[in-house]
Amino acid sequence: MMSTVKFWIASFVVSIAFLVLTRWLITNEYYFFAGYQVLQFIVLATAWNILGGYTGYTNFGTGAFFAVGAYSAVVLHKLTSLPVPVMMLVGGIMSGIIGFGMGYLTLRLKGVFFAIATLALAIVAQTLIVNWDYVGGSRGIYVIRPQHAPISGSYIQYLYSLMLALTWVSVAVARTIERSTLGLGFNAIRDDELAAEAGGVPTLRLKLIATTLSGALMGMSGAPLPYYVTYLDPASSFNLSYAVNSVAMPMIGGMTSWIGPIVGAVLLGTIQQLATVTISSALNLLIVGVLLILFVVIAPNGVVGLMQSRWRARIR
Amino acid sequence: MVGPILEVTGLGKRFGGFVALQNINVSVAPGERLGLIGPNGSGKSTLVNCLSGALHHDSGGIVFNGRRIDGMPAYQRTRLGLARSFQLPKPFRSLNLLDNLRIPLLYTVNARHGAHLSGAEIDERCRALLADVGLIDKARRLPRDLTQVEMRKLELARAVASAPRLLFADEAMAGLSPSEVEEILVVLFRLNEQGITIVLIEHIMRAVMSFSTRLVVLVAGQKIADGAPQEAIRNPEVERAYLGE
Amino acid sequence: MFSLDLAVNAIVAGLLLGGFYAAVTIGVTISFGMLDIVNIAHPAFIMLGSFVAYIVNSNFGLDPILIGVVMAPLFFLVGMGVYQVYYYAFERRGEESIQGLAFFFGLLFVGEVALILVFGVDYRFVEAPYIGPSLHFGFVDLPLRMLIPFLASLLMLAVLQVFLGRTFIGRAILAVSQDRLALQLMAANPSRVKQIAFGISIATASVAGALLIIIQPVEPSIGRDYIGRIFAICVLGGMTSFPGMLAGALLIGIVESITATFYGPSWAPAVAFGFLLLTLAWRPAGILGR
Numbered sequence: 001m002m003s004t005v006k007f008w009i010a011s012f013v014v015s016i017a018f019l020v021l022t023r024w025l026i027t028n029e030y031y032f033f034a035g036y037q038v039l040q041f042i043v044l045a046t047a048w049n050i051l052g053g054y055t056g057y058t059n060f061g062t063g064a065f066f067a068v069g070a071y072s073a074v075v076l077h078k079l080t081s082l083p084v085p086v087m088m089l090v091g092g093i094m095s096g097i098i099g100f101g102m103g104y105l106t107l108r109l110k111g112v113f114f115a116i117a118t119l120a121l122a123i124v125a126q127t128l129i130v131n132w133d134y135v136g137g138s139r140g141i142y143v144i145r146p147q148h149a150p151i152s153g154s155y156i157q158y159l160y161s162l163m164l165a166l167t168w169v170s171v172a173v174a175r176t177i178e179r180s181t182l183g184l185g186f187n188a189i190r191d192d193e194l195a196a197e198a199g200g201v202p203t204l205r206l207k208l209i210a211t212t213l214s215g216a217l218m219g220m221s222g223a224p225l226p227y228y229v230t231y232l233d234p235a236s237s238f239n240l241s242y243a244v245n246s247v248a249m250p251m252i253g254g255m256t257s258w259i260g261p262i263v264g265a266v267l268l269g270t271i272q273q274l275a276t277v278t279i280s281s282a283l284n285l286l287i288v289g290v291l292l293i294l295f296v297v298i299a300p301n302g303v304v305g306l307m308q309s310r311w312r313a314r315i316r
Numbered sequence: 317m318v319g320p321i322l323e324v325t326g327l328g329k330r331f332g333g334f335v336a337l338q339n340i341n342v343s344v345a346p347g348e349r350l351g352l353i354g355p356n357g358s359g360k361s362t363l364v365n366c367l368s369g370a371l372h373h374d375s376g377g378i379v380f381n382g383r384r385i386d387g388m389p390a391y392q393r394t395r396l397g398l399a400r401s402f403q404l405p406k407p408f409r410s411l412n413l414l415d416n417l418r419i420p421l422l423y424t425v426n427a428r429h430g431a432h433l434s435g436a437e438i439d440e441r442c443r444a445l446l447a448d449v450g451l452i453d454k455a456r457r458l459p460r461d462l463t464q465v466e467m468r469k470l471e472l473a474r475a476v477a478s479a480p481r482l483l484f485a486d487e488a489m490a491g492l493s494p495s496e497v498e499e500i501l502v503v504l505f506r507l508n509e510q511g512i513t514i515v516l517i518e519h520i521m522r523a524v525m526s527f528s529t530r531l532v533v534l535v536a537g538q539k540i541a542d543g544a545p546q547e548a549i550r551n552p553e554v555e556r557a558y559l560g561e
Numbered sequence: 562m563f564s565l566d567l568a569v570n571a572i573v574a575g576l577l578l579g580g581f582y583a584a585v586t587i588g589v590t591i592s593f594g595m596l597d598i599v600n601i602a603h604p605a606f607i608m609l610g611s612f613v614a615y616i617v618n619s620n621f622g623l624d625p626i627l628i629g630v631v632m633a634p635l636f637f638l639v640g641m642g643v644y645q646v647y648y649y650a651f652e653r654r655g656e657e658s659i660q661g662l663a664f665f666f667g668l669l670f671v672g673e674v675a676l677i678l679v680f681g682v683d684y685r686f687v688e689a690p691y692i693g694p695s696l697h698f699g700f701v702d703l704p705l706r707m708l709i710p711f712l713a714s715l716l717m718l719a720v721l722q723v724f725l726g727r728t729f730i731g732r733a734i735l736a737v738s739q740d741r742l743a744l745q746l747m748a749a750n751p752s753r754v755k756q757i758a759f760g761i762s763i764a765t766a767s768v769a770g771a772l773l774i775i776i777q778p779v780e781p782s783i784g785r786d787y788i789g790r791i792f793a794i795c796v797l798g799g800m801t802s803f804p805g806m807l808a809g810a811l812l813i814g815i816v817e818s819i820t821a822t823f824y825g826p827s828w829a830p831a832v833a834f835g836f837l838l839l840t841l842a843w844r845p846a847g848i849l850g851r
Contacts, residue, residue, distance in 0.1 A: 052659065056658070056659055058658075058659050058662045058663065060601075060662075060666060105838055105841070106838070106841055109841055111658055111659075112599050112658065112662070113796075113841055115599070115601075115662050116599070116601065116788070116792045116837070117837065117838065117841065119601065119788050119789070120788060120789035120792070120793075120833070120834040120837055121834065123785060123786065123788070123789055123830050123831075123834065124789075124830065124831045124834040124835075126830075127827065127828060127830050127831045128831070130827055131825075131827055131828065138827075181422050181423075184411075184415065184418065184419060184422065185419070185422075185423060187408065187410060187411060188408050188411070188419050190410075191407075191408040191409050191410055191411065192406045192407070192408060192409075194370060194402075194406065195402065195406040195407070195408065195474075196408075196419065197369075197370070197389070197390040197391050197394075198368060198370070198390055198391075198394060198399070198400055198402070198475075199391075199394065199419045199420040199423060199424065199474065199477075199478065200391050200394045200395050200419075200420055200423035200424030200425075200427060200478055201391055201419065201423045202389070202391050202392075202423075203391065204389070240670060240673070240785065243666075244666070244667070244670045247663055247666060248663075248667075251660075251663055256410070282674060282677055282678050283678065285670070285674045286671060286674045286675060286678065288670075289667050289670040289671035289674060290667075290671055292663060292666075292667040292670075293664060293667035293668065293671065296650070296660050296663045296664045296667065297646060297649075297650040297664065298650075300650075300660045
């Protein structure tokens with residue numbers, strides 16, 4: 001059982017090693033394109049899981065938090081020239097505020113209503129952006145990728161490095177929560193909110209923390225998107241596929257630990273990359289949806305859950 | 317401590333058109349063993365829910381330890397020392413027994429002014445609590461591995477873990493065999509000896525009569541009797557409520 | 562610029578639209594309001610209904626509403642099947658919340674993607690003699706393509722209301738929605754009753770889908786706009802009451818129509834959500850479920 005501090009250091013070391021190795025050995029630009037996507041999904045899945053897996057509140061509006069991060073970056077890009085990490089912070093703050101606001105309005109109600117509200121939130125946020133010409137409205141907006149990256153290598157490699165850094169932070173945060181009093185409180189809320197409240201857990205406050213944190217991380221992962229895609233429009237940035245993926249990855253990977261979202265993201269992310277390249281992108285979304293349904297029905301504890309039961313069975 | 321530990325005045329609660337509680341006035345003395353009885357649907361659980369904060373009452377006032385607690389969320393009431401156990405045990409299913417008790421220790425005891433138990437102290441207290449109810453052997457097991465009576469004991473242990481001054485034991489013995497009822501009663505007597513005021517909400521008359529120093533009877537949302545157990549049940553209205561209807 | 566006939570026409574259009582929204586929501590009133598099953602995939606079934614109507618109408622020329630009614634038994638069976646899976650996977654295990662939601666979400670998503678794969682993203686429409694002409698009363702226009710669905714919707718509501726109130730199965734459904742335990746004591750199997758009720762709720766999607774494609778051309782992602790609307794109306798209407806739901810539907814229809822007329826149609830999806838939030842904020846007692 002590694003202590004929290006050691007985990008932060010160990011995961012940092014692993015991340016740096018991974019970064020150095022990949023940038024040294026791999027010359028094919030496509031790897032960094034695809035890698036960025038998978039890392040982004042790890043962040044989204046991990047962020048989702050803090051509210052969904054740990055606390056038991058399902059969020060279908062990942063698209064909204066993600067896109068708010070992306071569009072915050074667009075606004076900043078148009079106003080001034082800021083380094084991408086700063087944009088990520090701002091994106092995180094904006095999405096965090098939205099998470100807090102939405103939570104404040106709907107978290108006093110049964111979890112089901114929160115979930116429905118998040119679904120509708122995504123649509124409303126999209127409607128607002130579609131009607132906002134400053135960021136391009138429904139026509140979208142072109143963003144010019146800077147010529148030079150602040151560090152050596154191509155700009156895509158730079159974005160990839162940033163996303164790796166964010167992945168490290170998200171995973172470490174998730175694990176820290178898992179082992180902390182806060183995480184225990186989340187767990188109690190998930191298992192039985194009424195009993196948790198009776199046990200002294202300030203349920204509304206904790207739920208707001210989870211929603212804000214989850215939203216903020218999602219927003220941070222969306223901020224570099226404009227530079228990654230160079231053309232941003234509401235239809236793609238609010239795409240329901242973000243919602244489905246951020247639900248499917250933790251569910252398929254396993255919702256009770258920080259490992260689950262990573263497993264799910266790598267698994268599904270890779271499948272989707274392969275499918276997009278070989279078959280078609282619509283079909284790959286179908287695969288994700290079908291896998292989600294299958295896993296939810298047959299193996300609700302995900303891959304990690306399956307591993308754990310097999311391990312437990314072997315001990316007996 | 318002078319004055320009642322809990323003072324309820326004019327409490328009312330309705331669900332839409334249905335009046336669940338009407339003008340309830342009850343006073344609980346510190347250290348008392350109060351029995352709360354009444355036919356099904358008389359409002360006992362609603363009363364407990366309103367007093368513990370799980371429900372908002374519509375009218376009236378609740379004063380606990382000299383403080384008005386109307387409108388206070390349930391977790392704050394627990395931190396003030398008002399605990400309740402649930403009629404249908406609601407354990408944290410994915411946590412083992414130790415962690416089940418850790419929650420109230422971390423979030424109630426440790427959240428009070430001046431308290432700061434270390435991880436080791438909390439662990440020790442959890443074990444002590446489990447030992448008190450005879451569950452120490454199953455400390456690392458999950459709630460699903462417990463028998464009915466063990467679940468009830470866990471439920472009580474969890475309420476006690478928050479170091480309350482007043483405990484509502486909501487039908488902690490329903491569906492248990494006579495010897496199991498006895499086990500729970502022993503636990504409750506011991507808790508009372510340690511200084512915890514206990515309000516026992518129960519149907520099992522034998523248990524209520526042997527446990528309570530005072531009896532309050534609810535029928536159809538209203539209090540119809542309040543006094544020494546033997547006198548309260550001889551009240552004609554109480555008889556009618558239990559036998560007549 | 563505010564003009565009276567524009568406003569009146571907006572209100573009338575809103576009323577007609579609202580009546581249609583009731584047809585769309587009735588299924589969820591049954592599955593969510595009465596059975597406590599959060600079927601957020603309902604819009605997917607409606608879209609399926611629309612596309613089925615499109616296929617049969619474009620190949621055989623049959624009237625869309627007729628198609629919707631004829632296909633309803635098929636949808637009923639599909640609904641029963643879906644409930645069977647839901648029951649086996651979740652209700653039986655008692656783990657209804659997060660996984661059940663994910664299940665229906667997956668269905669919603671798979672439904673939309675499947676339709677895109679088969680039909681593409683082009684708009685589809687049906688042909689019927691009442692699509693096009695309008696009735697005129699003074700300056701008020703009543704497009705038949707909205708009036709007929711409005712009337713059909715009311716008819717469907719009335720039929721369901723009678724069914725629930727007068728037939729044995731209907732009353733069993735009402736009983737289940739109120740007290741599962743009581744029904745078990747009566748020796749009726751609640752899950753069988755729930756299965757039938759859920760089947761009925763999906764059957765309504767067949768008709769609602771047909772009505773939708775009469776009112777406007779349809780493409781697969783339209784279903785998403787309806788999620789907010791459906792649940793807003795269901796909650797607004799008090800979850801289980803048909804008249805309440807109808808009132809809620811009419812209200813949202815009118816407000817959406819006025820918003821679209823005076824502020825532009827791209828704002829319409831936000832209206833329903835605004836209502837949803839307001840409703841959720843205002844009716845905590847009924848919704849907290851305590």
